[in-house]
Amino acid sequence: MTALEAKDLVKDFHVRVGLRRINLRAVNGVSFTLTPGRTVALVGESGSGKSTIARMIARLEKPSAGSIRVTANDREVPSKHYRNHVQMVFQDPFASLNPFHTIAHHLARPLKLHGRPHGHDEVIKLLARVSLPADMAHRRPHELSGGQRQRVAIARALAPGAKVVVADEPVSMLDVSIRLGVLNLLARLQREEQLAVLYITHDLATARHFSDDILVLYKGRVVERGPADDVILNPQHPYTKILASAAPNPDARGRLLDIDPADVEEAGSAPSYDHYTDELSQ
Ligand SMILES: Nc1ncnc2c1ncn2[C@@H]1O[C@H](COP(=O)(O)OP(=O)(O)OP(=O)(O)O)[C@@H](O)[C@H]1O
Ligand SMILES: [Mg+2]
Incomplete structure (x- = not known):
């Protein structure tokens, strides 16, 4: 079992403002734990530090202070094996795939890199895990839909x-009609x-529906945290209250993501609220 503990994370950026250099504290003392079988949602307005936290976890950015500890079966994962255990899915699947390579290449590479079997069968198995048909293996990224590309990005994250x-923000660049599927x-x-x-x-x-706990980030600090329903139904911090009041009511059938159930049924993919647990493929 693999878990991640982030403790008192701080990230400072030195930015130029005119002739002066100032210190911008993008993340300010953030702690949380990720445990197997649970989803934690990190919500907050633009610029609140969400991606900076993600980038520190992915080791694309070094924390200015604080620590990130990953354990597998209660033993700390050494640095050189970190990426076997922790992977990212980014907002823009197109940007993270190479247009000249086939999907098979994209999936075989991380398997190989992490010392795993990486033949055609393994690639097909990975595609199946993200509900993509085997014939996708021979295609290139531009021959896939946005949702399919994001599924490939997810498969690639799972490969190691x-x-x-x-x-x-794994679905924010996708068409609304396929977001729920992903x-x-x-x-x-x-x-x-x-x-x-x-x-x-x-x-x-979607944070409420797809996560167990929610962390609300405001100007680099966690201002509220708790079980998803509690945070949304009974927000305590003024910022969370504003967020919650601006969010569509997920109990109103079909309102989620502003999808009109009638349109969806017509389109034949039916990602209405009742079908949440169904697997959707496009
Ligand atoms: N490399 C960098 N250099 C300087 N400042 C940065 C850098 N990366 C992020 N910042 C600043 O840190 C703050 C947090 O940015 P971050 O991208 O983490 O926000 P975010 O919550 O992901 O926003 P969004 O919802 O728009 O994606 C912002 O003020 C941003 O301008
Ligand atoms: Mg961001």
Whole structure:
């Protein structure tokens, strides 16, 4: 079992303002734990520090202070194996895929890099885990839909055997009609493979539905945290109250993500609220 503990994370950026250099504290004393089979949502307005936290967890950015500790079966994961355990899914799947390489190449590479079997069968198995058909293996990124590309990005994150997944606004660049399919996929993988997920989003409605706990970030600090329903139904901090009041009411059927159920049924994919737990493929 793999878990991640972030403790008192701080990130300072030195930015130039005219002739002066100032210190910008983007993340200010943030702590949380990610545990197997649970999703924590990190919500907050633009610039609140969400991606900076994600980038520190992914080791793309070094914390100015604080620590990130990953344990597998109660033993600390050494630095050189960190990426076997912790992987990211980014907002823009297109930007994270190379247009010249096939999907098979994109999936075989991380398998190989992490010393795993990386033949055609393994690639097909990975595609199946994200509900993509085997013939996708021979295609290139531009021959896939946005949702399919994001599924490939998820498969690639899982390839090394990662059990901690940080998804930074994984569906915000996708068409609304396919967002739920990708979120349902993440939820299914989380459940079936006992992943520990950090789900970063602006969208309180999906944060509530797809996560166990919510952390509300405001100007680099966690201002509120707790079980998803509590945070949304009974917000304490003024900023959370504003967020919660601006979010669509997920109890109103079909309102989530502003999808009109009639339109959806017509389109044949039916990602209405009742079908949340179903797996959707596009
Ligand atoms: N490399 C950097 N250099 C300087 N400042 C940065 C850098 N990266 C982020 N920042 C600043 O840190 C703050 C937090 O940025 P971050 O990208 O983490 O926000 P965010 O919550 O992910 O926002 P969004 O919702 O728009 O994605 C912002 O003020 C941003 O301008
Ligand atoms: Mg961001």
